[in-house]
Amino acid sequence: MSDSPTDETGRIDPDEQRRAVRNRYARIATDSDSASSTAESNSDGDCCDDGDGCCDADADATDSTELGYTDEDVAAVAAGADLGLGCGNPTAIASLGEGETVLDLGSGAGFDCFLAAQEVGEDGRVLGVDMTPAMVEKARDNVRENDAENVEFRLGEIEHLPVADETVDVVISNCVVNLSPDKPQVFREAFRALRPGGRLAISDVVMTAPVPESVRSDPESVAACVAGASTVDELEAMLSDAGFVDVAIAPKEESAEFISEWDDSLDLSDYIVSATIEGRKPDADA
Incomplete structure (x- = not known):
């Protein structure tokens, strides 16, 4: 554990949090590219047999079928998009x-964008947004x-979406909102x-x-995706305050099986669980 500035609640400084998130996922993106290139150059298939670290990109990943995707989902998207970094399957509930x-x-x-595009x-x-x-x-x-x-990706923060007002029908997300230091703002932006009449359908912890x-x-x-999770009651309040109705949050107890594997020194399933989080923007005449 590293020493970082914290507020009165013990949470780290928002800028420090964003920097840590950005650095982690930049490393994962770069490592996955390196692993793919190495695998392609080792046609005999022994990329990881000698312990040379060429598959380090998989260290953060969970098998996508454990998260709720089918074998058909995985096969439907070209290799390289599925990094196994989520905690559910938002396209299944959207x-x-x-x-x-x-x-x-x-x-x-x-990965989720390409599955959604087929639907x-x-x-x-x-439209995918990532910082x-x-x-x-x-x-x-x-x-x-x-x-x-029909898929486009834009650089941006989910607290300040590079998206015009009232232009999307569905907002999805997979284990990302917990990473934000300002979750209420994320839900306000989604709204x-x-x-x-549009809807929110996300998977998160x-x-x-x-x-x-x-x-x-x-x-x-x-x-x-360990320390930034909110309680169900907190999330329900955030969504309601943002304007969402028909809010429904359903924890998935079976997710403890893969969450318990996220850390070697601590059973994280004692503290967090995956959940589906849904809400709807009221109709214009409501």
Whole structure:
């Protein structure tokens, strides 16, 4: 654990938090590119047999089928977009329809965006926003790999979305909102971007027990989706305050199985669990 400035609640400075998150995911993007290049140059398939660290990019990953994706989902997207960094499958709860416009908060290498693009079809559109330049670059490369002409990636923070008012039908996200130092602002921005009647459907972690202070004040733990989680009650209040109705948050107890593997020294499933988080922007005439 590293020493970092904290506020009265024991949480780290917001700028320090953003820097830790950006650095972590830049490393993951770069390492995954290096691992892919090395794997391609080792045609005999023994890339990781000699312990040379060429597969370090997988150290942060969870098998996507554990997160709720099907084998068909994984096979439907070209290699390189699925980094196994989420804690659920937001596209499974979003009920996407043909022609809809989807916004993915913290889109990473684009896996959920490409799955969403297949759901909304040629008449639909998918926009991913990520604050890590290396991830955005990787995602844009993956657009070509997936021949996804209806997918676009933009560099930006989820607290200040580079998206016009009332232009999207659905907001999705996968284990990213917990990384934000200003979650209420994230939900206000999502609400602003949604058209009347639009919906929010995200997967994230929620806190079930107080996280130890040594973890809560550690930038790496925050960046690893561990220390920044909020309780269900806190999230419900944030969503309601932002204007959402029909708020529903459903913890997934079965997620303890993969969350317990996220840290070698601490069973994180004692403190956090994955959940589906849903809400709706009221209709214009409501």
